[in-house]
Amino acid sequence: MKAESFEKIVDHALADRQLQVALDRGTTRGVNARLLAMSETTDAQALRHQARLARERALNQLPELLEQLERNIIANGGHVLWARDAAELNQHVLTICRQHNVRRVVKGKSMVTEETALNHALEQEGIDVVESDLGEYIIQLAGETPSHIVFPMLHKTKEATAQLLHDKLGMPLTDQPEAMTRFVRGVMRQKYLQADLGISGVNFAIAETGTIATVENEGNNRLSISAPPVHVAVMGLEKVIATWEDYAVLVQLLARSATGQRMTVYNNLISGPRRPDEPDGPEAFYLIILDNGRSRILASEYAESLACIRCGACLNACPVYQNIGGHAYGWVYPGPIGSIITPLLRGPLTAPKLPYASSLCGACQAACPVEINIPDMLLKLRRDLVQAGDPSLGWRLGMKGWAVAFKSPMLYRLGGRIAGWLTRVLARGKGHLRWLPPPFNGWTAHRDFPAFGTPSFRERYLRRFKGQPHDSKKP
């Protein structure tokens, strides 16, 4: 992701009136829903802390929990596969598809499969893949990528959606979301019943019983994993948790933080394939555990980023996301959490702008149900980029010069006097400037800059307290 393209994408996004309306509507609703739902709990701050500790304990014992998870799934008749990277995960799925003569796949929402570009890998082998989540399906039809973790088509209008369904599937044109939804329901029924294999993500994997938990509102996830004869669940290795008590707090905070619900409509708990005496359900169950850089993150000072439960609250709360939307972040994970895990998973130099696309306001951290200190990690990523030599020579020299000046009281004062004089000259008595030279012209493109007051506070203090023993330190 080039530096230039980020600025261009941002400019496009800011100028896109429809996107701005959609972002405003989606994020405002998201924030208000979360605030209301969290205020209705027994103690929001205590629960966030409880949820945080649940994630920390899991990460502290990750290998043991993954092994326990695996043992229990196998004991229940399931299979567990491990994938070091995206290619291995895709390969596992293809192998399973071959083994089971799969031609048609139906999918519940999974960010991990976006990360590995699984759909593309399947389509290359002539396997038909359908996204069953309404928003994801529409995005798939449009050939786009999701712009939000929870609301993948946040950026689309209902008019555009209706046109798309009309053009691709022959739906009669309508502006009613209900009618569009009914139409897609009808289309999707057949897909569930004809699919040879269903793929889902994993919201939480409870080690102590080998149970995969998914959350959803539409019923598409349940249908994707119950109707076809094979269920493949895909998860990042950080999703495992130790106990059912942890599940209880995490799944409820996930719902409240993501959509403001107390519980999502369906919480599906899958413990392996159908039992021999069960009348329906898949005959084969596979869990694929993906690393793809997560173990490296666990070893780093960014381990905390693995606590994320993918609720999307930080996106809704972030004034940057609110203005630029999800596509500007360039990859699978948008928003504040995306600004961190994209460089961590893909390498910092693949996304050098993302850590800087933040005013460090902390709204993300305040919104996060597991108290992730995103601003702290953004600062560390910036430090990493500087140490990797990323900033231009101009910036690096400028900062060195700044440090030299600002650690010397004399140079600091001299610099202040010169800068102050310059601003007053450029302000021409008006008290503010409408233009600054580069690299500061970005400021004056959008706002005025003040003429410095004179004399400095230090001067005023000296004049007032001249001769009085107020400070024993050397000037």
Add this chain to the structure above:
Amino acid sequence: MAKRVAYFVTCIADTVFPEIGEAAFEVLARAGVTPEFPLGQTCCGQPAFNAGFTDEARQVAEHFVEVFAGYEAIVTPSGSCASMVKHYYPALFRGHPRQADALHIAARTYELTEYLVDVLGVRDLGVALPRPTRAAIHDACHGYRGLGIARQPRLLLSHVRNLTLVEMVGHDQCCGFGGLFAIKMSAISGAMLRDKLAAIQDADCDLVITGDASCMMHINGGLSRAGSPKRVVHIAQVLAGALK
């Protein structure tokens, strides 16, 4: 023995808005405290730190630690500078020869309203505004979320006569300054500023009060560009009775 309290004016309230530097000093005097002003002070190092230049930030922070070592309290009219010292100096000085001094300072640095309300127990500074004024507070991010400063400014302002406080929708929404963010990501910063200006426009107030001069500078820059009659002032100016 009396506590030695130091005043950290901050580079922005020293060189850009010296009237704020004076106002905050005056407020402390009204509260019965005349702090020492270490003449060699410069900056806390935040601009470099936020840009990822930790070495350069540390060089400037080392000077800060040298200047302010040994004080029992350091008071500053800036939530973002106080937050920098309290939250980031410990990590910045880990393993450093002056680590002990840095930790000492970090534990004793206060934002102005925090110091007045929580340490001195001050509520009413005996201030009156020259005419009836409706004001909304802009809760500057680092003070609000970093240091939990929300109750203190409201408490102090509630005792100011001729002042009616109104809560603004989006009072805690970032103004878009973010230090060098305003220049490096100026388009996004400008968009965030526009949202803040819209919130101010919609609020039933003549004035906006905030605790960080950098936010004040940023928002006033937008208000003046937009030709708005509203303006932002620093809470120290209000509490010092310095508003005309």
Add this chain to the structure above:
Amino acid sequence: MSAREDILTGLRAALAHSKPFPGAEPAAFQAVTRIDPGEDLVARFIAEVQRVKGEVHTAANDDEALDITKDLLTSHHVRRVVMWDEAHLPLRGVWALLERLGIERVYGDNASVAAAEAGITGADWALAATGTLVLSSGPGRPRMASLLPPLHIALLTEDRIIPRLEDYVAAQRAARFGVFRRSSNVTLITGSSRTSDIEMHPVFGVHGPLALHVVLIKNLD
């Protein structure tokens, strides 16, 4: 080395020197949802189900419950039903009712079951605080009964109502989580299927059932 060995070795190495989160001991667990002391759980359950656009019909006894079920089936023009075996329902006589109404019970593969207009199930438990039904799969308890048909009728006795999810977890822990060994799929159902994907406009009835009707039967003590 296999991928499994590689990954586990990498994770162990990451944690070898120190845990990333020292001091992360289990906190005292507190429940998420609020329930007032002495709160009427039945009333709370009913209110919560209605909140999520489900409907609750109260029945003083089995006969009333059968009447309500009959009304639901006829008003929805149901001709085919997929259902749990009577042994797993809290009510006798549903099978006989279907026969009287000339409603066919469908079994077998998904394509056959997909024709059903209604699904009839019981529930293991009901969570009052959130209006949630807990259903587990098992012999005579097909998943599809609460999933494929547009109408889901859940038969429930009041004594199955417990306060919260945390209580369900505690009960399963006391039973050593046997349910997750026996049952491949436990589902928590809270209301009718829904989405807000199109311009954040809530639409009820997407892929799962369009309507959830709970028939809540008083226990005779």
